[in-house]
Amino acid sequence: MREMEESTNSAPAATSTSTSTSTKFWDSFKWPTCPSSSSSSSSSSSSSSRSRWFSATTASLVLIFLFICTITFSQWSDYIYFPQSASAGSSVPSFNHNRMFSMNNNDEYSKRDEYLLNCSSSNMKITCPANYPPNTFNRNNTTSSNQTCPDYFRWIHEDLKPWKSQGITKEMVESLEKGAHFRLIIVNGTAYVKQYMKAYQTRDDFTLWGILQLLKLYPGRLPDLDLMFQCHDKPAIQKKYYRGWRVAFTHPQPPPQFHYCGGDSAFDIVFPDWSFWGWPEVNVKPWVPLEKDLEEGNMMKNWTSREPYAFWKGNLHNGPRPKLGECNSIQDWNAQIIDQDWIKEGREGFRDSDLSKQCVHRYKIYMEGNAWSVSEKYILACDSMSLLINPRYYDIFTRSLVPMTHYWPVNDKRICKSIKYAVDWGNNNANMAQVIGKAGSEFIFDQVKMENVYDYMFHVLYEYAKLLKYKPTVPEGAVEVCSERFACSPLGLQTSYKIETMVNGPSEQGPCELPPPYDPLTIQSIQDRNTKIKEKVKMWEPPNAWYEWWW
Structure with a gap:
């Protein structure tokens, strides 16, 4: 059965247009032509005093115009750069988003300073900056939250309950390689991803973007972790295969897999869906x-x-x-x-x-x-x-x-x-x-505000990490991911949504306090x-x- 948004009547996948390598980037812009200073010299048929006055006035106007041209060029250069050469690996132009990211929709968060993207021409291959955001947690710079999380956070404990007594082994995680879309590893505050298959549209892309923003909102607070994520519509870890006589033919414990939704018949761990950071394919x-x-x-x-x-x-x-x-x-x-x-x-x-x-x-x-x-x-x-x-x-709520x-x-x-x-x-x-x-x-x-979404992500990942019975390491084939790898691209709706949702700096207070689990009778x-x-x-x-x- 095809998936919910993958039917013949579903949205077309987002496409990105790239500039031809044979066309120079600056050819599409019409720069103001600055006059030469030689234009200030004109034929003089008037008196010498009038000529000197005219020459001085013209020279002043030329200097002013040159100054305006310089300012205009510097303003444009804040938003674009020129490719160095075709041999640099890619001649498709990138944009410097640093100015643009100061105008997004995350002003509700209390921050000390701003993160900036390194999308400059010297970073043609889009490398991740070292220790940025910082991967250590400084308690002196953050105050504890005095707010308790909404009640629906209690279901985090219930979702993780199957692994509470015996924990999670590396073998259990790696048993999901054939069905998961990606594997996320966080080591010393740095995120790494190993992709197994591409998700429908940009579900995986925006999910990872959201996780990267979480790491910037609460830098250094998450412990090392290792998880598998599936982006299909339906939960995949069915309870019926881990009950009764079936246990003899399967692992006695279900493997832990993160997903956008759960169900009474499944063990999937519920995580906020991609659309909180935008759904460009349908203009949401x-x-x-x-x-x-x-x-x-x-x-x-x-x-x-x-x-x-x-x-x-x-x-x-x-x-x-x-x-x-x-x-x-x-x-x-x-x-x-x-x-x-x-x-x-x-x-x-x-x-x-x-x-x-x-x-x-x-x-x-x-x-x-x-x-x-x-x-x-x-x-x-x-x-x-x-x-x-x-x-x-x-879903989460x-x-x-x-x-x-x-x-x-x-x-x-x-x-x-x-x-x-x-x-x-x-x-x-x-x-x-x-x-x-x-x-x-x-x-x-009131209860599904964006700060609550981030706090839910934080707590479910934190509680999950506590259950791991091994020290996570970066597996072969995993690559480091950062905001630059997702947002340093020519402007389009996908990039625009990431501009709107980029976390500018670390929160000045910690996440809300996770309430205790429900007891079985409740x-x-x-x-x-x-x-x-x-x-x-x-x-x-x-x-x-x-x-x-x-x-």
Whole structure:
């Protein structure tokens, strides 16, 4: 089965245009022509005093113009450099991003100084600077955080629980080589990556970019570690292969693999997805600017003035989503379902896919594709009452969502009728529907801030590293990675998103305090509570035939 965003109706992979080696970079710019000083001498047919005055004035103007030319050239040279030669390994021009990176969307972090990229002409092969950011932690420069992390951080302990008693061996990690996209090793604060296969679009690229920004935000704080990461849609480490008689044919402990989502039937360790730093293939901004756009979009239309039906837009051609397409009738099912043609949308400049302009309905539908979808946080952030169609997978925060508090649970056995009932209920109970919608968006804006995303990354990596029973070393084939290797490239949407999300300097305070794990009874009570609420809502919906009670 093809993946959620890898269907024939998915977005085209991002392409980068490069300058031909036969075309000189500076040929594309028209530089101002500075006049020669000889132009100040003109034929004199007037009196000698008038000639001297004219010559002096002209000379002054020439000097001023030369000065302006010099300033203009120096301003341009801040943004470009000229390739040394074709034999240098690459004649494709690079850009000096140092000025540009001072204007990004990470101003919310308290920092002491700024990191700058070394994208100069002398760094044609893009080497990583030594000890930059610093790989040692100076406690004198940082204050401890007095904030406790959000409750969903507690699930970190649960995700790592399978390895709590016996730890993680090198053999367990390396057993994942055939299925992982990349291996990340951090030794003495420096990151190294060994790639096994290319991920779909730029998932791996932006995931690694995010990890590099974490190392700059909290330099020297992470211990040495060694992990495998898979970037597909579905979790891969299935629990059924590590239970009962199957254990005799497999390793008694599952291998630890990081992934964007998890599920009750899988052991994958959940990690923030790539889209927090942007999804250029579908023109989705990084989370910090998009979060601001969504908040502004919510203020454009209050809940009562929005369209009084449910809305969904996306790729209908994977997983169980074709069933959702059958609900596309405002009159019959109170729902508008739009199949998004990403290829056509890309050709038209994504003019109809601005997420911040889609918060105009009272109800927004979320449905998984092949697995969990990154769209969940955008849907929940709309102030609309979110209708979640029985999700089976979860990301870093969704296990802490409560049905009928943050969203309305939709019965996946009778999707259209369940959506219709939810909309009818909401329109007849407008105040309660607004409260549910507002609670969902407040959860996203208050608890899924970018600093919380970085802190989640920090804690899950830190707790994972504590379980390693060996000292990580750089394996053969791994290469050092740094911000320069990802961002020193000709400007495009990918580079632009990295400009927006680059961490400028180390945080002046440490990450939030990780709360303790849930005890087994608490986890069971959370699951029982959610199940009872969903069953109660299901009983509200009037079945049209006797056999529907069976479900």
